[in-house]
Amino acid sequence: MASALALSGCATDSAPEESTGGDSSAIITANGSEPQNPLIPTNTNEVGGGKILDEIFAGLVYYDATGAPVNDVAESIETDDATTFTIKIKPDLTFTNGDPVDSQSFIKAWNYGALLSNAQLSSYFFEDIEGFSYDEDSELTGLVEVDATTFTVTLKEARSDFPLRLGYSAFYPLPAAAWDDLEAFGENPIGNGPYMLDGEGAWKHEESIDLVVNPDYDGGRVAQNGGLTIKFYLDQAAAYADLLDGNLDVLDAIPDSAYSTFESDLGDRAINQAAAVFQSFTIPERLEHFSGEEGQLRRQALSMAINREEITDVIFEGTRTPATDFTSPVISGYSDELEGAEVLEYNEDKAKELWAEADAISPWTGTFSIAYNADGGHQGWVDAVSNSIKNTLGIDAAGAPYPTFKEARTLITDRTIQTAFRTGWQADYPGLYNFLGPLYATNAGSNDGDYSSEEFDTLLNDGASETDVEAANADFQAAQEILLQDLPAIPLWYSNVTGGFGEGVSNVEFGWNSVPLFYAITK
Amino acid sequence: MTGYILRRVLQAIPVFFGTTFLIYFMVFAMPGDPILALFGDKSPNPAVLAQLRAQYHLDQPFIVQYFLYIGGIFQGDLGTAFNGEPVADILARTFPVTTRLAILALIFQSVAGILVGLVSGLRKGKLFDSSSLVISLILISLPIFVIAFVAQYVFGVQLGWARATVGPGAPIQDLILPALVLASVSFAQIVRLTRSSVIETSGLDFVRTAYSKGLSKRRIIPVHILRNSLIPVVTYLATDFGVLLVGATITEGIFNVPGVGNTLYRAIIGGQSPTVVSFVTVMVLLYLVVNLVVDLLYGLLDPRIRYVK
Numbered sequence: 001m002a003s004a005l006a007l008s009g010c011a012t013d014s015a016p017e018e019s020t021g022g023d024s025s026a027i028i029t030a031n032g033s034e035p036q037n038p039l040i041p042t043n044t045n046e047v048g049g050g051k052i053l054d055e056i057f058a059g060l061v062y063y064d065a066t067g068a069p070v071n072d073v074a075e076s077i078e079t080d081d082a083t084t085f086t087i088k089i090k091p092d093l094t095f096t097n098g099d100p101v102d103s104q105s106f107i108k109a110w111n112y113g114a115l116l117s118n119a120q121l122s123s124y125f126f127e128d129i130e131g132f133s134y135d136e137d138s139e140l141t142g143l144v145e146v147d148a149t150t151f152t153v154t155l156k157e158a159r160s161d162f163p164l165r166l167g168y169s170a171f172y173p174l175p176a177a178a179w180d181d182l183e184a185f186g187e188n189p190i191g192n193g194p195y196m197l198d199g200e201g202a203w204k205h206e207e208s209i210d211l212v213v214n215p216d217y218d219g220g221r222v223a224q225n226g227g228l229t230i231k232f233y234l235d236q237a238a239a240y241a242d243l244l245d246g247n248l249d250v251l252d253a254i255p256d257s258a259y260s261t262f263e264s265d266l267g268d269r270a271i272n273q274a275a276a277v278f279q280s281f282t283i284p285e286r287l288e289h290f291s292g293e294e295g296q297l298r299r300q301a302l303s304m305a306i307n308r309e310e311i312t313d314v315i316f317e318g319t320r321t322p323a324t325d326f327t328s329p330v331i332s333g334y335s336d337e338l339e340g341a342e343v344l345e346y347n348e349d350k351a352k353e354l355w356a357e358a359d360a361i362s363p364w365t366g367t368f369s370i371a372y373n374a375d376g377g378h379q380g381w382v383d384a385v386s387n388s389i390k391n392t393l394g395i396d397a398a399g400a401p402y403p404t405f406k407e408a409r410t411l412i413t414d415r416t417i418q419t420a421f422r423t424g425w426q427a428d429y430p431g432l433y434n435f436l437g438p439l440y441a442t443n444a445g446s447n448d449g450d451y452s453s454e455e456f457d458t459l460l461n462d463g464a465s466e467t468d469v470e471a472a473n474a475d476f477q478a479a480q481e482i483l484l485q486d487l488p489a490i491p492l493w494y495s496n497v498t499g500g501f502g503e504g505v506s507n508v509e510f511g512w513n514s515v516p517l518f519y520a521i522t523k
Numbered sequence: 524m525t526g527y528i529l530r531r532v533l534q535a536i537p538v539f540f541g542t543t544f545l546i547y548f549m550v551f552a553m554p555g556d557p558i559l560a561l562f563g564d565k566s567p568n569p570a571v572l573a574q575l576r577a578q579y580h581l582d583q584p585f586i587v588q589y590f591l592y593i594g595g596i597f598q599g600d601l602g603t604a605f606n607g608e609p610v611a612d613i614l615a616r617t618f619p620v621t622t623r624l625a626i627l628a629l630i631f632q633s634v635a636g637i638l639v640g641l642v643s644g645l646r647k648g649k650l651f652d653s654s655s656l657v658i659s660l661i662l663i664s665l666p667i668f669v670i671a672f673v674a675q676y677v678f679g680v681q682l683g684w685a686r687a688t689v690g691p692g693a694p695i696q697d698l699i700l701p702a703l704v705l706a707s708v709s710f711a712q713i714v715r716l717t718r719s720s721v722i723e724t725s726g727l728d729f730v731r732t733a734y735s736k737g738l739s740k741r742r743i744i745p746v747h748i749l750r751n752s753l754i755p756v757v758t759y760l761a762t763d764f765g766v767l768l769v770g771a772t773i774t775e776g777i778f779n780v781p782g783v784g785n786t787l788y789r790a791i792i793g794g795q796s797p798t799v800v801s802f803v804t805v806m807v808l809l810y811l812v813v814n815l816v817v818d819l820l821y822g823l824l825d826p827r828i829r830y831v832k
Contacts, residue, residue, distance in 0.1 A: 036606055045565070117574060119571050119574030205781075231779075232781075238777060238778065241687035242686075245683070247686060247687060375792060405555075406555030406557055406560035407555030409555065409556070410554065413556075424564050447566075
């Protein structure tokens with residue numbers, strides 16, 4: 001019942017702030033990247049497109065600066081058992097073309113996104129809803145329309161954090177007009193969010209997209225400016241030059257080359273704070289020496305042989321935060337006091353001791369390698385981590401570069417990779433479960449190391465069926481304590497969001513997902 | 524002359540097939556699954572993956588994919604990029620931008636390069652000559668991205684004479700700085716080529732004859748010296764066109780020019796074979812055309828070449 005309480009009736013809290021003297025017609029320019037796909041919510045899983053969708057669509061909930069869900073289109077989301085959710089939509093809402101925002105605009109959009117033959121990149125978001133199938137085309141029978149503005153969602157099993165997920169773009173509604181020609185729609189999408197496209201052809205491919213305020217939007221994200229121009233950059237260095245030159249108002253990614261200077265360049269207009277991005281390297285259990293008790297000892301030894309503080313300082317100029325768990329400090333329920341978290345601290349003696357214990361079980365042979373894609377700027381830290389391991393444990397350790405991301409991912413997905421490999425996770429929604437379930441639950445979709453622990457699975461399921469947020473988070477924390485012993489992946493650090501803004505703009509705040517809250521920015 | 528041009532155009536046909544086949548083969552041979560990369564660090568469901576692969580014919584063997592692509596071309600379809608945009612549209616959008624950039628650079632480097640080279644050659648050993656030699660040596664030895672970053676920072680960010688990156692629609696005035704950067708390396712080469720060629724020509728008998736006939740410098744320098752010194756420079760300009768297109772990729776990245784380089788880079792990394800093949804093919808055809816034009820230019824510069832079959 002607690003999740004229902006937490007989510008209902010919040011919408012009125014976020015009335016527009018008092019006037020700050022900003023120009024309500026000023027256009028804010030921000031950096032972005034060319035969307036990889038047509039702008040269809042269920043087919044967009046990358047930042048470039050997601051950033052635009054979040055501005056032109058309003059989902060059932062949105063996330064405020066702290067990552068807490070606030071009702072947007074939803075009037076209430078209620079459940080008694082974390083399995084069946086009753087969702088009420090605010091009455092009289094419309095898309096910018098006049099189509100009503102009703103139960104069908106959600107049910108149809110979700111069914112489209114989930115259908116196997118539609119091959120949507122975000123289809124896995126619907127896998128918990130009754131009727132979802134990965135093997136054949138199948139309707140989401142768990143979605144039932146009660147009336148025009150009420151529908152129920154029934155899940156296959158309890159998922160207490162389901163309402164928390166509903167702010168993600170995959171769950172956005174689509175207008176009736178979308179179904180005439182979805183491909184054309186993806187080029188000129190019609191939404192219901194705080195902004196809308198500035199006419200046909202506002203998306204100028206590889207150049208920019210122009211958004212203007214949607215006057216009919218009736219939610220908590222009312223725009224304090226006249227619109228947004230999102231400029232697409234291939235290279236962050238160009239975006240940074242534009243920020244310094246005054247051609248860009250807000251930048252949400254500082255290029256590596258400016259890490260050491262951006263805080264002095266920008267002064268109090270610089271931003272550097274932890275984000276919901278968890279970085280690690282994964283050691284599959286099928287590797288020799290890394291299963292059973294020997295594996296556990298070696299994993300702990302490796303983890304303690306890495307000087308995270310020094311590497312984040314030297315290689316990343318303080319733009320990473322050393323990890324203390326498997327999630328992120330910006331997620332509600334995060335704790336840096338988990339039992340066993342000392343395994344993430346640099347401890348030369350203990351690392352040597354554990355490695356020697358493992359050697360007593362079966363002597364170490366070979367080289368410890370971490371695979372990474374060379375097109376992603378990972379070489380620096382992989383070399384530093386390898387050196388840290390080499391110097392502490394006295395074994396051979398080295399990076400194993402693969403030229404491209406797609407090549408590395410193919411080897412990882414095929415399970416043909418025979419070394420440890422770099423892994424990272426950017427959360428889809430601000431919940432602990434999202435960092436744990438998809439990555440470490442037995443047979444989970446992104447469990448690239450094929451980790452399996454009965455105890456962990458049980459705690460995860462316990463947490464998922466709790467309707468009390470505190471109780472659920474306690475279970476997820478206990479589940480993480482098991483991970484800290486088994487270390488299926490070695491946590492390294494959380495990426496920080498690094499950014500900055502120009503002299504003319506104010507009220508720049510970054511959301512939990514490292515994207516600025518554009519609606520609040522004034523100029 | 525017409526027969527000569529016709530033969531050259533017909534030569535383009537095997538080049539077209541050869542290039543597309545080779546490029547297609549190379550993109551295909553690059554390891555890794557481009558569809559898999561669309562999912563980022565997250566592992567997709569195999570059924571969804573198979574659907575998407577089928578959609579882009581990636582489940583077919585290489586030779587089938589190639590013939591599907593070629594077959595599409597003859598029906599006026601260059602394929603579709605992963606963002607749903609037809610490759611033909613992308614070509615139509617990006618090539619004019621890069622062409623503008625390249626032509627601008629070509630003008631800067633040839634006009635300035637030939638002028639400076641000519642003056643240097645005529646004043647061999649003087650201050651102008653030695654300083655232009657030093658400057659061109661510096662430009663040649665600097666990698667283009669260094670010149671680009673310095674130019675962007677100094678003229679764009681610090682002095683504010685130009686925009687740090689190219690603005691919407693890539694207008695000519697925004698392209699001037701990137702074009703100057705792009706032109707800089709070739710400019711230095713052209714200065715040196717023209718200079719040595721001018722020095723050589725100036726010492727030849729017909730130039731001395733012209734002087735002794737009492738012709739004015741105004742007539743001798745452009746008609747007798749310059750015209751006869753230009754053949755190596757024009758040859759260089761033709762081969763340089765390819766270098767220009769490659770340099771444009773780096774320059775476009777740094778100045779965020781929405782041109783061919785940007786798109787091609789992303790398409791190569793993403794393994795989008797129709798986009799890569801179409802782009803490279805157009806670049807190859809452009810290269811052939813430029814070389815044809817240069818061959819015809821020889822005739823204008825040297826009548827002896829004009830009459831050779």
